[in-house]
Amino acid sequence: MNAQMLETILHRHPKDPSSIIQVMLDIQNELYYLPRDVLNYVSEYLNVPLSRTYNLATFYKAFSLKPKGKYPIAVCTGTACHVQGAIKIMEQIERELHIKEGETTPDKKFSVESVRCLGCCGLAPVVTVGKNLHGRIPTSKVSKILKQYE
Amino acid sequence: MAYRSYLMVCAGTGCVANQSMKIKEKLETEIRKKGLQEEVAVVTTGCNGFCAVGPLMVVQPDGIFYQLLKETDIPYIVEEHFIKGRPVKELMFTPPKEKTPIPKLSDIPFFADQTPIVLRNRGVINPENIDDYIARGGYEAIAKVLTSMTPEQVIQEIKTSGLRGRGGGGFPTGIKWETCRNIPADKHYIICNADEGDPGAFMDRSTVESDPHAVIEGMLIGGYAIGSSEGYVYIRNEYPIALDRLQTAIQHAREYGLLGTNILDKGFDFEIKIARGAGAFVCGESTALMASIEGRPGEPRAKYVHTVEKGLWDKPTCLNNVETWANVPQIILRGAEWFSSIGTGDVSGDPWGGSKGTKVFSLSGKVNNTGLIEVPMGITLRKIIFDIGGGIKDGKKFKAVQTGGPSGGFIPESLLDLPVDYEELTKVGSMMGSGGMVVADENNCMVDMAKYFLSFTQTESCGKCVPCREGTKRMLDILEKITEGEGTEEDLVLLEELSNVVVESSLCALGGSAPNPVLTTLKYFREEYEAHVKDKKCPGHACRKLITYTIDPHVCVDKGHGCHVCAKNCPDGAILGETKQVHTIDVEKCGKCGICYDVCKFDAISVE
Amino acid sequence: MGKMNIEDLEKIREQGRYKMALRQGTGRVRIIVHMGTCGIAAGARGILTAAMKEIELRGLHDVIVTNAGCAGLCSHEPMMTVEVLGESAPVKYVYLTAEKVKRIFDSHVLKGQVTKEFALEVVSEKTHS
Numbered sequence A: 001m002n003a004q005m006l007e008t009i010l011h012r013h014p015k016d017p018s019s020i021i022q023v024m025l026d027i028q029n030e031l032y033y034l035p036r037d038v039l040n041y042v043s044e045y046l047n048v049p050l051s052r053t054y055n056l057a058t059f060y061k062a063f064s065l066k067p068k069g070k071y072p073i074a075v076c077t078g079t080a081c082h083v084q085g086a087i088k089i090m091e092q093i094e095r096e097l098h099i100k101e102g103e104t105t106p107d108k109k110f111s112v113e114s115v116r117c118l119g120c121c122g123l124a125p126v127v128t129v130g131k132n133l134h135g136r137i138p139t140s141k142v143s144k145i146l147k148q149y150e
Numbered sequence B: 001m002a003y004r005s006y007l008m009v010c011a012g013t014g015c016v017a018n019q020s021m022k023i024k025e026k027l028e029t030e031i032r033k034k035g036l037q038e039e040v041a042v043v044t045t046g047c048n049g050f051c052a053v054g055p056l057m058v059v060q061p062d063g064i065f066y067q068l069l070k071e072t073d074i075p076y077i078v079e080e081h082f083i084k085g086r087p088v089k090e091l092m093f094t095p096p097k098e099k100t101p102i103p104k105l106s107d108i109p110f111f112a113d114q115t116p117i118v119l120r121n122r123g124v125i126n127p128e129n130i131d132d133y134i135a136r137g138g139y140e141a142i143a144k145v146l147t148s149m150t151p152e153q154v155i156q157e158i159k160t161s162g163l164r165g166r167g168g169g170g171f172p173t174g175i176k177w178e179t180c181r182n183i184p185a186d187k188h189y190i191i192c193n194a195d196e197g198d199p200g201a202f203m204d205r206s207t208v209e210s211d212p213h214a215v216i217e218g219m220l221i222g223g224y225a226i227g228s229s230e231g232y233v234y235i236r237n238e239y240p241i242a243l244d245r246l247q248t249a250i251q252h253a254r255e256y257g258l259l260g261t262n263i264l265d266k267g268f269d270f271e272i273k274i275a276r277g278a279g280a281f282v283c284g285e286s287t288a289l290m291a292s293i294e295g296r297p298g299e300p301r302a303k304y305v306h307t308v309e310k311g312l313w314d315k316p317t318c319l320n321n322v323e324t325w326a327n328v329p330q331i332i333l334r335g336a337e338w339f340s341s342i343g344t345g346d347v348s349g350d351p352w353g354g355s356k357g358t359k360v361f362s363l364s365g366k367v368n369n370t371g372l373i374e375v376p377m378g379i380t381l382r383k384i385i386f387d388i389g390g391g392i393k394d395g396k397k398f399k400a401v402q403t404g405g406p407s408g409g410f411i412p413e414s415l416l417d418l419p420v421d422y423e424e425l426t427k428v429g430s431m432m433g434s435g436g437m438v439v440a441d442e443n444n445c446m447v448d449m450a451k452y453f454l455s456f457t458q459t460e461s462c463g464k465c466v467p468c469r470e471g472t473k474r475m476l477d478i479l480e481k482i483t484e485g486e487g488t489e490e491d492l493v494l495l496e497e498l499s500n501v502v503v504e505s506s507l508c509a510l511g512g513s514a515p516n517p518v519l520t521t522l523k524y525f526r527e528e529y530e531a532h533v534k535d536k537k538c539p540g541h542a543c544r545k546l547i548t549y550t551i552d553p554h555v556c557v558d559k560g561h562g563c564h565v566c567a568k569n570c571p572d573g574a575i576l577g578e579t580k581q582v583h584t585i586d587v588e589k590c591g592k593c594g595i596c597y598d599v600c601k602f603d604a605i606s607v608e
Numbered sequence C: 001m002g003k004m005n006i007e008d009l010e011k012i013r014e015q016g017r018y019k020m021a022l023r024q025g026t027g028r029v030r031i032i033v034h035m036g037t038c039g040i041a042a043g044a045r046g047i048l049t050a051a052m053k054e055i056e057l058r059g060l061h062d063v064i065v066t067n068a069g070c071a072g073l074c075s076h077e078p079m080m081t082v083e084v085l086g087e088s089a090p091v092k093y094v095y096l097t098a099e100k101v102k103r104i105f106d107s108h109v110l111k112g113q114v115t116k117e118f119a120l121e122v123v124s125e126k127t128h129s
């Protein structure tokens, strides 16, 4: 993360320990993970003990300490998607990419994780790739969707 | 000159995902091409609740509803409908199994049977345009409150209306406000809970997206009544569009002086801040939520002291759900009497005596019309599922409806005439919850569904207290055993006992209600558990260890001519056979993924 | 706009009234301009504009103008149908001009008196629900 981007994020929020989660979310939304050096810097800047920052990073599901792929895939496993076969979609993606949930492909292109409801239950089953949302996908379309990102 | 027609294009999360913004652009270009830009205006709206048929648009003033739009449809619609006045039938909604399309939104059963109060502005206003909201009577309620009502009168009005919390517990809102107001402190806070933890529901997202100012106005009124000048909205980070709309709305309200100091020149000050949630279900719980706003891990604390007394930064704090807040302006404007005339029971003596107003539900699962609906309290589940929801998909048989999300329970067919009411739903072991409503059909396995919810709560348990952390883990182990065909009858007894322990002794309501899906399925669908345990069979065909897929050789050859599609799609290479010949499944290799079952167009594959 | 008081709110509400009536499809009077091929050729567009102008000039917010297909009376175009809420029968006006539209507004739309001289006939069934 370049210094300028980090400054922009820090300036969006009051310089107060209570802003820590909001700042971490902004970083996560940009990079899809929280790099160590950035966390160290942010902790010091907001006057939050580093142990607390790491505690937060592991407590909240939104955060990841590991870098994700260039195209992070999130499979919705909320109730509506579960009922419409989200597990099959997840398995199909795992097979296509030869990785398991929570992993990243060796070429760092894709990573896969499951998320709870994305709020588009009417389109179940739902998958997001980066910021794009794909809804109502049959298992047989999974490879076609992944190809769009190659 | 004024426009003669408005094209209300849905720009909620679902429709945007289906490229509704491209539809909007195309409409604008075509309209300009035809020189109609002075007559016809394109407006983006919030979610209409019928995302399953998006992208969609409503043409006003005719009320014509167009669905599943593609960019290529646009030139034709513009020519036919907007120039020649001939609405395009092919793009209208046609109920499953029927042939004639229903042109008007107001005639489509999905919409016709709803009673919008909270969602009254959906599809009518552009949520990013504060003038639209004002034109619909917006900020009239806060004006009324500031000019003619004392805080006590506002609280009395809310109490008389019978409004109860829409976030799950159903606590009487007026009483909560009053308690909070009466605690002396130099500062009081109010919070809007938009964390929407139920994994499979989107009431709050939709409300914030389609009418953010209603939430803001509700909070203004609450702030005045409680004596608070600062509010927070705690909203999920996974809802970028809702977040964006809310930010825009707050900014517009500030520019108009509807937030800030000396609001409407009446000497009332109020500000709203946004805090985003970071993906922890437990943060929907009041103490955890407040810890999270303060920048700490969202761990609940024991409620010896309630948050209305000591909440955010240890100040008296009033927390209400999005939908609760959004009801408030209408109650003030139209009166408590009007509100309490809708719904069940009598709240004049006892605030817990009935369920008043409407409830927004996120109807999903195996119904024909999935979506977001607002219905009067007291409506039966049957009416929701079979009239509004249009019945079960693909002519399958109804099995159960789950309300209340991970904290709620399953309700069987025999109870479908149950009215939607806080107490009635609790009595049968479920709960109103925040509004999730998932319909299961004969192909869903109740043990699997119970396991699904329990594994959700188990991973979401914050781990602070033992019964929840360890109890749910043990329960999940047992459920896994059962779904794998290893369960015994003693396990069922143990499961029930464990459930009761977790209910009794967990610190917060996450643990306290986590066993509900298990308890209700054990109660109403015990025979399904027994089939797993005794016969090692899964009647819903969902538990992989207990099912087998087989190909009917006659259908495969006679009807399908051995099309080989299944073999091509089978990830395990378990299907044998050459094109045009009989195909068979090698049971040893088959991973039971069910893909072949889905892809065979000739129904040659069955599951037992 | 800067900080508002209650009168300012009222003003915005007033300005938006017609817009909101249209978006909800509610109105006391509904005017349908017939815009089939023949209607357009005969000048239906001008009639539509004329009707909208009248609404604007008079500041009405309970009159809705929509268009519909050919009414099957091509020789009488351009024409429009006026439906007043609560009146049983819609009235079809034929061979219209902008001037005639103005007169129809004066009497039928505003006062509820059918402008008989331009009316085709008082049809019994409703043409638009």
Ligand SMILES: Cc1cc2nc3c(=O)[nH]c(=O)nc-3n(C[C@H](O)[C@H](O)[C@H](O)COP(=O)(O)O)c2cc1C
Pocket (backbone or CB within 6 Å): B164, B165, B166, B167, B168, B169, B170, B171, B193, B194, B195, B196, B197, B198, B281, B282, B283, B284, B285, B286, B319, B320, B321, B322, B324, B325, B434, B508, B509, B510
């Ligand atoms: C584990 C847990 C999760 C919850 N999730 C939510 C939620 O997502 N949204 C919500 O409004 N209330 C949620 N609640 C209920 C809130 O704690 C609180 O009761 C509610 O927001 C109060 O508002 P109301 O009175 O308007 O319903 C949850 C409670 C628990 C115990």
Ligand code: SF4
Pocket (backbone or CB within 6 Å): B282, B300, B460, B461, B462, B463, B464, B465, B466, B468, B469, B506, B507, B508, B509, B510, B511, B512
């Ligand atoms: S009941 Fe569960 S979620 Fe609630 S405090 Fe205990 S461990 Fe945490």
Ligand code: SF4
Pocket (backbone or CB within 6 Å): B551, B555, B556, B557, B559, B560, B561, B562, B563, B564, B565, B566, B567, B583, B599, B600, B601, B602, B603, B604, B605
């Ligand atoms: S897909 Fe169906 S019809 Fe085709 S080969 Fe397989 S079983 Fe036979």
Ligand code: FES
Pocket (backbone or CB within 6 Å): A076, A077, A078, A079, A080, A081, A082, A116, A117, A118, A119, A120, A121, A122, A124, A125, A126, B199, B200, B201
């Ligand atoms: S359950 Fe997947 S989007 Fe809601």
Ligand code: FES
Pocket (backbone or CB within 6 Å): B010, B011, B012, B013, B014, B015, B016, B046, B047, B048, B049, B050, B051, B052, B054, B056
């Ligand atoms: S997003 Fe368009 S209907 Fe829900």
